[in-house]
Amino acid sequence: MVTKGRDAWQHPQVQLARGGQYVGAYIVSLLLTGGPLWLVVRHGGTPWRLMIIIVACAAALTLVQAYFWPRLDLSRTQRWMTAALVLFIPLVVMTVGLTAWMFATLYARTMIPVLLHAPAFGY
Amino acid sequence: MSQEVSVNPATAVLWDPSHSEHDMITTRTLGFWLYLLSDAMIVSSLFASYLVLDHRINTAGGPGPRDVIHPVTAFWGTVLLFSAILAYGAAMVGLKRGDRRIVLAGLGGALLLGGGFLLVEGRDFAQLALQGMVPERSGYLSAFYALVLYHGAHLVFGLLWIVVMMVQVVHIGLTPHVVYRLLNLKLFWFFQGFIWIYVFSFVYLAGAVHGH
Incomplete structure (x- = not known):
């Protein structure tokens, strides 16, 4: 890998840049955020259905942006960054998931009458 | 008995110094x-705190998502943020060609568009504050402000970093040290897009679903 002299831009991480892929990711990202917004604003479905669409679009956006913007893949140049991200995901799921689990029945256990039958989250 | 070995850090040779991935730019970006x-x-x-505090008891009888969350405004911020990331991508294409003018144009575009995102977000939060919807009002508002503005604070820092890099590209050129800093800023800037995906989806969109 080239790191010395005046040609540092020839480094493999610099050479990963692809204008066409950046534009493609940009368009897809706007579609995957604008689509769910349109459905939510127009009340296009039940809350459960809308939440499934929101989660699915967020997951798709994650994959699109991870691959086409910072170009996280299994190439020799990027594989350790990809590995770090993959190992990071369970930590996020545990942080958010275990917190949600711990607090899921909090309000039912407070014995406050109006909250005994309140949903675990939301309104 | 084991023999003590003394190593001089200044002259020590790493186990495999010839390994192809042990270069300065890759090490620093990783x-x-x-x-x-x-x-x-x-x-x-x-996010975990917001999930817990996004409950009617934590609004303390005050404003909830219905009053606080404006998903359409947030979408215009999303357009600006993704455009800022695209502009930085253009800077990376310029760097790939070793063309300083394209790098500076891309950085300038990212600076303007990122500033636009902050203006949209700042205006939205200023209106909330003027209506009395401040973090001290309830646990829900504290969590909302903390999560969204934590991302916004990153954008402010990113804009400052872009200005610094523009100065370095002009005065120093595309040296290895400037290149690795541009690559680190790329990771930082693109990462703000990642975080915003979840803020937009699970605070603004999900909040609009639950709030109505």
């Missing part, structure tokens, strides 16, 4: 990436 992931753990804990 280190910065790991730092960004640790930063993202803070975001995860803020």
Whole structure:
């Protein structure tokens, strides 16, 4: 890998840049955020259905942006960054998931009458 | 009995110094990436707090998502933020060609569009504050402000970093040290797009679903 002299831009991480892929990711990202917004604003479905669409679009956006913007893949140049991200995901799921689990029945256990039958989250 | 071995750090040779991935740029970008992931753990804990506090009891009888969340405004911010990331991508294409003018144009575009995102977000929060919807009002508002503005604070820092890099590109040129800093800033800037995906989806869109 080239790191010395005046040609540092020839480094493999610099050479990963692809204008066409950046534009493609940009368009897809706007579609995957604008689509769910349109459905939510127009009340296009039940809350459960809308939440499934929101989660699915967020997951798709994650994959699109991870691959086409910072170009996280299994190439020799990027594989350790990809590995770090993959190992990071369970930590996020545990942080958010275990917190949600711990607090899921909090309000039912407070014995406050109006909250005994309140949903675990939301309104 | 084991024999003590003394090593001089100034002259020590690493185990495999000829390994192809042990170059300065790759080592520093990987280190910065790991730092960004640790930063993202803070975001995860803020998301966890928001999930817990996004409940009617935590509004303390005050405003909830119906009053606070404006998903359409947030979408215009999303357009600006993704455009800022695209502009930085253009800077990376310029760097790939070794063309300083394209690098500076891309950085300038990212600066303007990122500033536009902050203006949209700042205006939205200023209106909330003027209506009395401040963090001290309730646990829900504290969590909302903390999560969204934590991302906004990153954008402010990113804009300052872009200005610094523009100065360095002009005065120093595309040296190895400037190139690795541009690559680290790329990771930082693109990462703000990642975080915003979840803020937009699970705070603004999900909040609009639950709030109505």
